[in-house]
Amino acid sequence: DGGITQSPKYLFRKEGQNVTLSCEQNLNHDAMYWYRQDPGQGLRLIYYSQIVNDFQKGDIAEGYSVSREKKESFPLTVTSAQKNPTAFYLCASSPREAPLHFGNGTRLTVT
Amino acid sequence: AQTVTQSQPEMSVQEAETVTLSCTYDTSESDYYLFWYKQPPSRQMILVIRQEAYKQQNATENRFSVNFQKAAKSFSLKISDSQLGDAAMYFCAYLIQGAQKLVFGQGTRLTINP
Numbered sequence: 001d002g003g004i005t006q007s008p009k010y011l012f013r014k015e016g017q018n019v020t021l022s023c024e025q026n027l028n029h030d031a032m033y034w035y036r037q038d039p040g041q042g043l044r045l046i047y048y049s050q051i052v053n054d055f056q057k058g059d060i061a062e063g064y065s066v067s068r069e070k071k072e073s074f075p076l077t078v079t080s081a082q083k084n085p086t087a088f089y090l091c092a093s094s095p096r097e098a099p100l101h102f103g104n105g106t107r108l109t110v111t
Numbered sequence: 112a113q114t115v116t117q118s119q120p121e122m123s124v125q126e127a128e129t130v131t132l133s134c135t136y137d138t139s140e141s142d143y144y145l146f147w148y149k150q151p152p153s154r155q156m157i158l159v160i161r162q163e164a165y166k167q168q169n170a171t172e173n174r175f176s177v178n179f180q181k182a183a184k185s186f187s188l189k190i191s192d193s194q195l196g197d198a199a200m201y202f203c204a205y206l207i208q209g210a211q212k213l214v215f216g217q218g219t220r221l222t223i224n225p
Contacts (some may be wrong), residue, residue, distance in 0.1 A: 026143035031211050039121075042157075042202055042215040050211055058212070090156060099146055100213055 002027045006091050006103035013062055013085075013110050021106045022079045023091035032074035033092040033100065036060060043090060078108065085110045113138045115205050115218035124193045125224050129131065132188045132204030133218045142208035142223045145186045150200040150218070159201070162186065164191075164208075190221075 004025045013019045025032065030104050035043040045058030049068040061081025068074055074093075078085045088107050092100040114137045124130035136145070147159040162179050163168045169177050172193075178187045190197055203216040 033211075033213070035215075040218075042115075042217045044215075045212060048211055085123045088154060092156075094211070096211075099161055100156075105154050 004091060004093055004103035006089075006106050009104065009106060011106055011108045013108070015110055016080045018080060019078050019085075019108065019110075021078065021091075021108070022091055023074045023093075023103060024072055025074075025101075025103075026072060027093055028095035028110075029095055029101070030069070030071070031094050031096065032068070034058075034064070034074070034076045035065065035090045035092065037088045037090060046076065046089075047055065049061075055062060063077045068111055080111075113140075113205055113207065113214050115203050115214050115216035116125070117201075117203055117217045117219050120217070121222070123222040123224055124190075126195060127192055128187060128194055129191045132190075132201050132203075132221065134186045134188070135183050136203075136205050136218055138187065138205065138207070139156065140183070141208050144206040144208065145177075145205040146175070146206070146213075147175070147186075148202045148204060148215075150198075150202065151196075151198070156202075162221045188192045193223050195223050195225060197221065 007022045033048040034046040044060050047066040049055035063075045090105045091103040094100045116135045143164045145162045149157045151160050160172045174191045176189045200218045202218045205214045
């Protein structure tokens with residue numbers, strides 16, 4: 001079955017360390033996205049990519065980096081420059097102008 | 112900038128009754144899409160219903176329907192015959208035609224009372 005896989009489900013890191021969140025899709029979607037969700041809040045866009053080897057900053061890109069070397073993969077790195085990295089991270093993909101399909105998310109805790 | 116506002120942080124309804132969740136948005140665009148997503152405790156985001164702005168007819172999906180008022184920039188979700196499994200956070204979202212950026216509201220937490 002096609003879908004989006006995010007791993008791991010829970011991730012713990014020490015402050016000052018970079019950490020990479022994985023997102024893989026087998027839906028053959030061109031566009032992929034990373035959103036951040038804080039408790040009691042909606043989703044905020046971090047980065048998105050419409051095509052391989054191209055990506056754009058979203059509303060809260062500072063302290064994050066991405067790559068899109070393959071259509072299927074869109075990993076997100078949370079760098080030590082991100083001041084408040086503890087959050088729930090959701091990856092999504094879509095064909096053009098279509099609803100997003102979401103992964104199950106990664107809960108990142110930085111202490 | 113486009114914004115989406117959900118004015119009800121929390122709502123509750125008795126099982127089998129009907130509830131309406133509110134959503135308003137601000138845009139100068141004429142061609143766009145609107146969505147309602149559901150996020151249960153598992154935190155999986157599930158698409159509930161979508162509406163194309165150029166369509167005057169309100170979208171329906173089984174027990175879920177919308178009241179789309181384009182001039183008022185309003186997009187409410189009605190859930191009929193509420194079931195315990197409908198308990199979740201509900202997010203309204205907006206997408207400009209030709210763009211790829213989905214903008215979300217803050218969400219409404221819906222509780223179903225047995």
